[in-house]
Amino acid sequence: xxxxxxxxxxxxxxxxxxxxxxxxxxxxxxxxxxIKQWYLLNPDKSEALxxxxxxxxxxxxxxTSIMSVAGVxxxxxxxx
Numbered sequence: 001x002x003x004x005x006x007x008x009x010x011x012x013x014x015x016x017x018x019x020x021x022x023x024x025x026x027x028x029x030x031x032x033x034x035i036k037q038w039y040l041l042n043p044d045k046s047e048a049l050x051x052x053x054x055x056x057x058x059x060x061x062x063x064t065s066i067m068s069v070a071g072v073x074x075x076x077x078x079x080x
């Protein structure tokens with residue numbers, strides 16, 4: 001996991017093996033919960049993005065179809 005911070009923006013990056021998506025997402029959500037304790041996190045201004053080959057994205061589609069932060073469902077973007 002690594003992150004980038006800007007003035008009013010934070011990006012979390014997590015590399016996940018396609019065969020272990022659920023565990024990777026659990027790690028990501030754990031980090032998000034820690035971040036919520038220290039920073040003002042606005043889930044309405046958050047989005048998720050999956051990056052991979054067409055086969056990898058298809059294999060993980062069911063695990064990444066719903067992403068939520070602080071109880072708010074996030075849109076899953078198809079581009080930056």
